[in-house]
Amino acid sequence: MQMIKLISGTTLFTFMLPLFLAACALEPQKTVGEQEAEQQEKDVAVVHSAVVMENDQPYPKMELTSEMLYTFLLADIAAQKGHKELAAEAYIQLAKKTRDVRVARRAAQLGYESHQMELTLDAFKLWNDLEPNASMPKQMLATMLVSGGKLEEAKPYLVEMLASDAVNTGRNFVQLYPLFARSEDKKLVHKILLELAQPHLGLAETHLVLAQSAEAADMHDEALKEVNQARSLRPEWELPVILYAQLLQEKAASESLSVLKKYLADYPDIHEVRLFYARSLLDQKQYPESRVQFQQILKIRPDNSELAFAIALLSIQMGEFDRAEKELKQTLIVAKKDSSTVHFYLGQLHEAKKSDAIALTEYQQVKEGEYVFQARLRMAYLQVKANKLSEAREILHQTPSKNKQQRTQLILTEGQVLRDAKRYDDAYKVINTGLEKLPEQTDLLYESAMLADKLGKPDTFEKQLRKLIKVDPDHAHAYNALGYSLLERKDRMDEAMSLVEKAHQLAPNDAAILDSLGWGYYLTGKTGKAVEYVRRAYTTYPDPEIAAHLGEVIWQQGGKEEAQGVWMESLKTNPESSALKAVIKKYIP
Numbered sequence: 001m002q003m004i005k006l007i008s009g010t011t012l013f014t015f016m017l018p019l020f021l022a023a024c025a026l027e028p029q030k031t032v033g034e035q036e037a038e039q040q041e042k043d044v045a046v047v048h049s050a051v052v053m054e055n056d057q058p059y060p061k062m063e064l065t066s067e068m069l070y071t072f073l074l075a076d077i078a079a080q081k082g083h084k085e086l087a088a089e090a091y092i093q094l095a096k097k098t099r100d101v102r103v104a105r106r107a108a109q110l111g112y113e114s115h116q117m118e119l120t121l122d123a124f125k126l127w128n129d130l131e132p133n134a135s136m137p138k139q140m141l142a143t144m145l146v147s148g149g150k151l152e153e154a155k156p157y158l159v160e161m162l163a164s165d166a167v168n169t170g171r172n173f174v175q176l177y178p179l180f181a182r183s184e185d186k187k188l189v190h191k192i193l194l195e196l197a198q199p200h201l202g203l204a205e206t207h208l209v210l211a212q213s214a215e216a217a218d219m220h221d222e223a224l225k226e227v228n229q230a231r232s233l234r235p236e237w238e239l240p241v242i243l244y245a246q247l248l249q250e251k252a253a254s255e256s257l258s259v260l261k262k263y264l265a266d267y268p269d270i271h272e273v274r275l276f277y278a279r280s281l282l283d284q285k286q287y288p289e290s291r292v293q294f295q296q297i298l299k300i301r302p303d304n305s306e307l308a309f310a311i312a313l314l315s316i317q318m319g320e321f322d323r324a325e326k327e328l329k330q331t332l333i334v335a336k337k338d339s340s341t342v343h344f345y346l347g348q349l350h351e352a353k354k355s356d357a358i359a360l361t362e363y364q365q366v367k368e369g370e371y372v373f374q375a376r377l378r379m380a381y382l383q384v385k386a387n388k389l390s391e392a393r394e395i396l397h398q399t400p401s402k403n404k405q406q407r408t409q410l411i412l413t414e415g416q417v418l419r420d421a422k423r424y425d426d427a428y429k430v431i432n433t434g435l436e437k438l439p440e441q442t443d444l445l446y447e448s449a450m451l452a453d454k455l456g457k458p459d460t461f462e463k464q465l466r467k468l469i470k471v472d473p474d475h476a477h478a479y480n481a482l483g484y485s486l487l488e489r490k491d492r493m494d495e496a497m498s499l500v501e502k503a504h505q506l507a508p509n510d511a512a513i514l515d516s517l518g519w520g521y522y523l524t525g526k527t528g529k530a531v532e533y534v535r536r537a538y539t540t541y542p543d544p545e546i547a548a549h550l551g552e553v554i555w556q557q558g559g560k561e562e563a564q565g566v567w568m569e570s571l572k573t574n575p576e577s578s579a580l581k582a583v584i585k586k587y588i589p
Helices: 013-023 032-052 066-080 084-098 101-113 117-130 135-147 151-164 166-180 186-200 204-216 220-233 238-249 253-266 271-283 287-300 305-317 321-335 339-352 356-364 372-385 389-397 404-420 424-437 442-454 458-471 476-488 493-506 511-523 527-540 544-556 560-573 578-587
Strands: none
Touching: 066 084, 084 101, 084 117, 101 117, 101 135, 117 135, 135 151, 135 166, 151 166, 151 186, 166 186, 166 204, 186 204, 204 220, 204 238, 220 238, 238 253, 238 271, 253 271, 271 287, 287 305, 305 321, 305 339, 321 339, 339 356, 339 372, 356 372, 372 389, 372 404, 389 404, 404 424, 404 442, 424 442, 442 458, 442 476, 458 476, 476 493, 476 511, 493 511, 511 527, 511 544, 527 544, 544 560, 544 578, 560 578
């Protein structure tokens, strides 16, 4: 069976909506790179502020030699001119010579800003030696050593950090864990954190961090034990209950929800937990209760547009379209959600309600943002549905594309529009014109081959598929289409079987390929294997062409009654199938 790739004409929200809902009502997440850059900027600012702070301790008194003065001047001029590497090297020499803490601080600052890590470590170590009660050098040494993978070397500084601020030990321990995020040896991270935690096991924060590191090290049971200890020490604290619920989600989803529900019964005003509960309910497809929880949060945060929008989308998911329409329109008034996104989903909603004219109007109001391209495609589809082929093509022609993927989609969509209108020559021209600009685009090559086959151009069909296989040697459907075509023409049968077997190797569970393989076995006299593969194909995807094949191979095995049953069952849902009509006429004249 040849698989023809068509762009679905069904509405989009059936598969887009769960993805959007899963992300809604959350703060935008920063990438790891953005987080690191932000932390670097903060660290530079912190180091700078520490450098310029006055300190009342006595400083070393020594003669200012001409050599030292020259080095100071050189360092300052270099720093002013932006040559921080040179300035840092000069200052670290002066710091070692003078053992002046102010110079060590300046060396550390310049070294850090110029990304000279070894020099910076030397400067911070000297600063720490000269000012042992200062917290900044210990913090920076610990941070840099952990980031550089020197975990054991960092440990003494981490111990000092925690001991130096007993009042804030819990908070400081929590802030330690992100330092280890990039370390690949998660078990070593957990071991070191466990050692650091020993003097502080009475703190809930300590057990929370140990739970996080245990889970990262694939010690799930240990993580559960630690987070439960954190919960028992501070039952009102929201972070342990959220982590505990997260740890349970995969294997005990209902228990996870129960934990959150019970916590909220005791602490109903902890909105972070309620938000997590709402999203967890959403993940479990408990849409009505999820909506109730989002609504409770919205009462507290009435200006949160993402919450209001999430509630509207949940109403769509639940099929309550009239309610959803009111909620979406309300987001435009109250929560000030960006209008283009709202109009896109209103368009989706009206498509679901079969109100195509209103849907088209809504899509026309999508002027900016991430849904502009999709809205234009939906507008073209609705024009086709209204038998306005020229208008649909005009929309596609006027739709700008941001990249090759969108350009390809526009070409394929126009080709499909023409194919559906049975204007195969025009569709073929559109696809091949696209191939002139994108000669190795696999979807265009495949569609060109399928249209060539439709137009009775077997040589072009084969040429395009062989080119596609050369461009993408793992394109299972290219092998399948070429092999099946040869089977149907009873041409080069050995090569045909080799092609469909290769396709099956690449995509062993694909229904179209299973059907081709089974049909090939049937044509080469292996009826038993044929029934096995075609039956698997029909079970996977009850397509009328597969039903026609299955009935035929069963009939040839003597199962005439079963064959008729397969055909008639498929004919009920596919009354216009030419493949079914042909095979029934062949065997039941």
